[in-house]
Amino acid sequence: MFDIRVKKSLGRFHLSADIKAEAGLTALFGPSGAGKTLLAKMLAGLVTPDEGHIELAGRTLFSSAKNINIPVHQRHIGFVFQEHRLFPHYSVRGNLTYGNGRRAGKATPVSFEKVADILGLAALLDREPASLSGGERQRVAIGRALLSNPKILILDEPLSSLDDARKREILPLIEALKSEFDIPTLYISHSIEEITRLADTLLLLDNGAMKAVGPTADILTRLDLIPYAGGYDAGTLIAATVTAYEPAHHMLTLETAGGGKLYITGGAKEIGSSARLRIRARDVALSKTEPKSMSILNRFKGRLVDHCSGAEGMEELLLDVGFPLTARITRKSFEDMKLTKDTPVWALVKAVTISRA
Numbered sequence: 001m002f003d004i005r006v007k008k009s010l011g012r013f014h015l016s017a018d019i020k021a022e023a024g025l026t027a028l029f030g031p032s033g034a035g036k037t038l039l040a041k042m043l044a045g046l047v048t049p050d051e052g053h054i055e056l057a058g059r060t061l062f063s064s065a066k067n068i069n070i071p072v073h074q075r076h077i078g079f080v081f082q083e084h085r086l087f088p089h090y091s092v093r094g095n096l097t098y099g100n101g102r103r104a105g106k107a108t109p110v111s112f113e114k115v116a117d118i119l120g121l122a123a124l125l126d127r128e129p130a131s132l133s134g135g136e137r138q139r140v141a142i143g144r145a146l147l148s149n150p151k152i153l154i155l156d157e158p159l160s161s162l163d164d165a166r167k168r169e170i171l172p173l174i175e176a177l178k179s180e181f182d183i184p185t186l187y188i189s190h191s192i193e194e195i196t197r198l199a200d201t202l203l204l205l206d207n208g209a210m211k212a213v214g215p216t217a218d219i220l221t222r223l224d225l226i227p228y229a230g231g232y233d234a235g236t237l238i239a240a241t242v243t244a245y246e247p248a249h250h251m252l253t254l255e256t257a258g259g260g261k262l263y264i265t266g267g268a269k270e271i272g273s274s275a276r277l278r279i280r281a282r283d284v285a286l287s288k289t290e291p292k293s294m295s296i297l298n299r300f301k302g303r304l305v306d307h308c309s310g311a312e313g314m315e316e317l318l319l320d321v322g323f324p325l326t327a328r329i330t331r332k333s334f335e336d337m338k339l340t341k342d343t344p345v346w347a348l349v350k351a352v353t354i355s356r357a
């Protein structure tokens, strides 16, 4: 879908990237100042690379070798910034249709009604941007970008200016966009929670350098990438199917492709529906013997596959419990338990610590 090979220096900051991403949602993750926005701006044509090549959907947007640099407005990119940039004197409807008007006569495959419906904008159409909440403004900005019929949607930390409640409101909408519109998306964030929930492909950037790119679940089980993939909050992404719901205890049972059973609490979910679960490495405890008579519901039998030293007295572990699972324990426990590669272990995870990604 896009192929970016670029270099750019700005003062003492140097960015070098080589990325190929397919359709779906690609997340660009890294700490503040890593170069995420700069990379997105080069794709959008807002910043010119020093050298390299940018291709989107088979079209060359930039090539230093061939002297090609397609201007911003001809790149067909829907860009949503950290802070909404709506036209203050246009109504919500005017903002949403602005992109369409510019390309008068061209039918857009993304329907106005569908965008308004999914983003919950129908009741806001006659309002002015100044009267909207931050979350509402961001929803309008996303809608406007979608309606410009883009080849790719770039969402640059679209939730960072919102409080947690608004984030929880908008995240499912972004998920819905993924399934309803087949528009490739580059999603920039420094929240590993958002990334785990949304990303098909994960790209880790640190101080202008690419650390890794690949399927999200694979990247999250690489011990060497833990410092760049959430650090303290790092964890595993698990795909599972809902097999039972017990309303009295709000208890969901899920099964992984390999037959592993997981228990989580939460609202009802349709039996047979799929779910992405996130287990933080620091929420996993280990036992060498089968744990009995304890409150922890998730007990997985497996073995230690790999380990490495983590920060300050911690050991990072990769387990195979029918699915890959990362765990973090103290080095003291690691040594006391005499764990080595292939040691059989039980991994214990409290149901209440597992989040539906």
Ligand SMILES: Nc1ncnc2c1ncn2[C@@H]1O[C@H](COP(=O)(O)OP(=O)(O)OP(=O)(O)O)[C@@H](O)[C@H]1O
Pocket (backbone or CB within 6 Å): 010, 011, 013, 030, 031, 032, 033, 034, 035, 036, 037, 038, 039, 190
């Ligand atoms: N015009 C500029 N001149 C000099 N340095 C710049 C310029 N624009 C960006 N930079 C530097 O490039 C680096 C990367 O900036 P960028 O905005 O891409 O980071 P980011 O990963 O998006 O960070 P954040 O998560 O804080 O938005 C930073 O060190 C920034 O100071």
